[in-house]
Amino acid sequence: MHTSTTTTAALEPWSIEQLQQATQGYWLNDKKPDDQIKRILTDSRHAETGDAFLALKGERFDAHDFVAQVADQGCQLAIVSSPVDADICQLVVEDTRLALGHLGAYRRQQHSQLKVIALTGSSGKTTTKEMLGSILSRLAPTLVTRGNLNNDLGVPMMLLELRAEHQYAVMELGASHRGEIDYTANLVQPHVAGIINIGTAHLGEFGGRDGICQAKSEIYAHISETSIVPAADDYAETIRQAVSTGQVLSFGAGGEVYASEIELQSQSARFVLNTPQGAKAVNLPFAGEHNIENATAAAAFALAIGISLEDIVAGLEQAVGAKGRLNFIQHKEFLFIDDTYNANLTSMRAAAEVLAQQPGIRVMVTGDIGELGSAAAMEHYKLGRDLVSVKGLNFVVAVGEFAPAAQEGARSTQYGKKMQAFLNQEQALPFLIHLIETHQPQPMSFLFKGSRYTHMETLMAALMEKL
Structure with missing residues (x-):
């Protein structure tokens, strides 16, 4: 802990x-x-x-x-x-909002012994943060952003919790508008910081991925030592242009910290972590290729503040996922994967790949993705098309306002019959129960995921109760 x-x-x-x-x-x-x-x-x-x-x-x-x-x-x-x-x-x-920032910054400045990592990105922030927390808190007292305290109020609130014994701080920075990361990164004054990826979260607020990249790149103006950059991201070049530190460390395919010899298992993964300090095998207690990417990002941040490769591997192997982030729950003869904490287009597709690795009949239950602005219907259409095309998924049950758009996308493929759309959870529940009844006694795996406001954990709990 x-x-x-x-x-x-x-x-x-x-x-x-x-x-x-x-x-x-x-x-x-x-x-x-x-x-x-x-x-x-x-x-x-x-x-x-x-x-x-x-x-x-x-x-x-x-x-x-x-x-x-x-x-x-x-x-x-x-x-x-x-x-x-x-x-x-x-x-x-x-202004009391700004005063909270001043108080957080004052507290941060009093802790000259502290090594601070700050990270942002469209998906994987929380998991990467938890992995870093696992690596660093084995070595010394570490302050890690709790929950979603990653905005202009949450970041200073976290800084107020700094104490004399803290040697490390891992701060997650979120962006819901331009200038927010510029503000929070300035409070945090990180030694090492960077972007994990540029996805499609908050498309509506930023008017497209270029805007998202600009907003997240504000983090690079406030780093005192090393900038971390994603080598394989399609915005990698633009991100590099924002870097102002002499020292840069890249992760991912084509980067200096990368994974090779990858073996994906149903609930975990094995790979070799390659770094400028050497290479070492890792048994990662997380499923999915996207979590290997998160692990290489965590390794890059940790290396940049001087953590040894041995300590990084030990920390990664002991890491525990955050609640609602691909948690595997065996309930009677059914496997439930709780990935309900949040969702964006990238993480939704990654979750489908994890479900495809599981035993039995595989059912993905999706809620709407928020903050897509005017692109929402089209993005859900594309998502529906992509999810039913994932090899190994037997059924996709879409729930919410944009479920019909997702179903249209599914029907544009030869796999249209895999998807059922419901406007709310009450309508979806009887169908899920019916699915279970018609497939008895075969093993079944369910994955639940949606944006935070859709509360997909409620539907998951209701289904588990009926079993």
């Missing part, structure tokens, strides 16, 4: 002077707390004595409305962007 997953360890306290210095705010009144501040938080429900409550403002909410409530809970300090009529000491800043 990474040290990052346990927030029970006491956070480093803040003095009143440090808070003001970091945020450049002014004190509204003289009722400053005598003691140090134990933690800074943005969720009013958990605020208590010893905390500073930072009131964020969003499009649909304003946490300034909860300042009086946190005062009643014993909280003695609020960080606000406009004074509030409440009996509590207030540090008034220009």
Whole structure:
């Protein structure tokens, strides 16, 4: 277990002077707390004595409305962007969202002993991050981005958890708009950073893959030591143009860190990891060729901060996948693969290849992919066409608003009969139960995947309950 997953360890306290210095705010009144501040938080429900409550403002909410409530809970300090009529000491800043960034950056700057890795990409970020967490936390206390705390609020929140004993930090940076990675990478100040790949996640926001590449390439402006680049990506040339460090390390086919002698097994993989430091065999406890790519990326990041090849291999072999990322669950005589955490077009196709390696009748259950903008119907059409063409898949059950578009794509091939489309989970469930009944007693493997908002884990749980 990474040290990052346990927030029970006491956070480093803040003095009143440090808070003001970091945020450049002014004190509204003289009722400053005598003691140090134990933690800074943005969720009013958990605020208590010893905390500073930072009131964020969003499009649909304003946490300034909860300042009086946190005062009643014993909280003695609020960080606000406009004074509030409440009996509590207030540090008034220009913008609380930016103040959170300033506080995260201040905390990061206090930890000169820290080696920081930052990574971004369209797919595989979380798995690569978990692999790096496994490599580094074997060696020393490591802070690893939790869950999806990878945006302009999540990244500084993670930095606030830095403690004196941390030797490494692995920060995942996400982009939902231009300028976001420029902002978060500047807070993180990584020694080593890079892009894993340029896919199709958030196509809608960026108006195409060129825009995605530009947004993610912002990470290269903030690296102090080594830039990591994907050698085999079709944007590899464009990515290299964004690099500004002297030292560059590439991974993937044609790169300096790459896999050879690949053997894909149903729930794992074997390969030889080739690096400038030599080559070593790896037994990877993850399925699918895309996870070998993630492992070579993790190896490149780790090598760049001076980790030995032996330690990298040991860490990769002990790595555990994040929840909802290709987790294999044996339920009675059925295999369920829970890949419901999220989806994009690239990872959906990769998941189909993993399912094709499994025993028995293979059923892929897909939810919609979000954030594709005006390209959504066409992209789902292409996805439907591609999924039914994967050798080894027996059935594809598409669920959601764009399921009919996926089915049209499937019907443009000779394998159209493999796909069934349903507008919602309630309609899909009876069909899945029927599939099981008609194929008894043959072994069956199911893989569930969709974008986060589709909650495909709900359908998976409902089916398991009926068995």
